[in-house]
Amino acid sequence: MAAGGTGQVFPRNIVAAAWGHDHERAGADRVDLNTVTEFAPATEATWRDGDAWLGGGTFLFSQPQPGVTRLLDLAAFDWSPVTEDADGVAIAATCTFAELARWRPSHAAFAPFAALAARCCHALLGSFKVHNVATVGGNLCLSLPAGPVTALASTMDGVVLLRGRGESRGMPAADFVTGDGRNALRPGELLTRLWLPAASLSARTAFRQLSLSPAGRSAVLVAGRRDRFADTVVTVTASTPRPVCLRFPAPPTPAEAVAALDAQRPEYLDDVHGNAAWRAAMTRRLIGEVLAELAS
Numbered sequence: 001m002a003a004g005g006t007g008q009v010f011p012r013n014i015v016a017a018a019w020g021h022d023h024e025r026a027g028a029d030r031v032d033l034n035t036v037t038e039f040a041p042a043t044e045a046t047w048r049d050g051d052a053w054l055g056g057g058t059f060l061f062s063q064p065q066p067g068v069t070r071l072l073d074l075a076a077f078d079w080s081p082v083t084e085d086a087d088g089v090a091i092a093a094t095c096t097f098a099e100l101a102r103w104r105p106s107h108a109a110f111a112p113f114a115a116l117a118a119r120c121c122h123a124l125l126g127s128f129k130v131h132n133v134a135t136v137g138g139n140l141c142l143s144l145p146a147g148p149v150t151a152l153a154s155t156m157d158g159v160v161l162l163r164g165r166g167e168s169r170g171m172p173a174a175d176f177v178t179g180d181g182r183n184a185l186r187p188g189e190l191l192t193r194l195w196l197p198a199a200s201l202s203a204r205t206a207f208r209q210l211s212l213s214p215a216g217r218s219a220v221l222v223a224g225r226r227d228r229f230a231d232t233v234v235t236v237t238a239s240t241p242r243p244v245c246l247r248f249p250a251p252p253t254p255a256e257a258v259a260a261l262d263a264q265r266p267e268y269l270d271d272v273h274g275n276a277a278w279r280a281a282m283t284r285r286l287i288g289e290v291l292a293e294l295a296s
Ligand SMILES: Cc1cc2nc3c(=O)[nH]c(=O)nc-3n(C[C@H](O)[C@H](O)[C@H](O)COP(=O)(O)OP(=O)(O)OC[C@H]3O[C@@H](n4cnc5c(N)ncnc54)[C@H](O)[C@@H]3O)c2cc1C
Pocket: 052, 053, 054, 055, 056, 057, 058, 059, 060, 061, 062, 074, 093, 094, 123, 124, 125, 126, 127, 130, 133, 134, 135, 136, 137, 138, 139, 140, 141, 142, 144, 145, 146, 147, 148, 185, 189, 190, 191, 192, 217, 218
């Protein structure tokens, strides 16, 4: 089933078939969303209550969405996944994990960023099917503690660009996720892209991730970067509900970094992916490993 024009109304439960990437799916793969009765390309719709922006749908189609009555498909924007110039890199909200992981920069100086981006993409332990549809914007906006794009964007001093009704704004990616599943989006606001400044993209980077099981969700993720002036940024995600960013004007010792971490009094998550004490201990250990790699 291919969706029709704007606001096509389905008589009863929609059999969700996204306009962009899912329209060729066979019936056996379709997913019932019991409250959704309409589906529209996002380019042609005006936001109203009950709407949800549809990225790859890997979350939206994975469980009931009681408040959602219409899906607005972002694939209709047809944005270029990744664009770059001498000032930096822009990643469209609709860029998939697969597209970002295989992106290679034209500017050789951005290679360290591309390597970290690929590692972050692979930190989402989904199948190739998930990687081929899950989007950068969806990952940021779902705002799970284990969101690897949140880690990447925060470490790189990224800026998220948000478009609301008649107003656009940008904000540091590190401030966008405010808690487990919570973020700074206003009702109806759309995250259009993630901007990463050139100054961060050539920095040396390091990455560590731990899960309780080989294919488990990240329980601790620590990413770091050190630029040519020795400014160092270390970001903790997955063990904490929101990113914890540590900044140093010169390379810190592990003890200094852990002291800076403790000064922020992070709350550690305690759930099936790992208890709080283990996550706190592993966060400290991974910070030390990231700093050692940045120094090597
Ligand atoms: C096997 C598996 C493993 C997973 N592992 C992880 C993991 O390790 N870490 C993790 O973080 N997630 C994980 N997920 C959850 C999810 O797949 C990812 O977070 C994914 O990146 C979500 O992107 P999406 O494009 O599919 O989002 P969607 O399902 O399309 O949307 C997610 C939410 O974000 C909103 N949204 C989407 N795009 C935008 C936008 N541009 N602007 C505003 N709102 C928007 C939607 O309305 C919805 O509320 C996993 C899922 C599966 C199935």
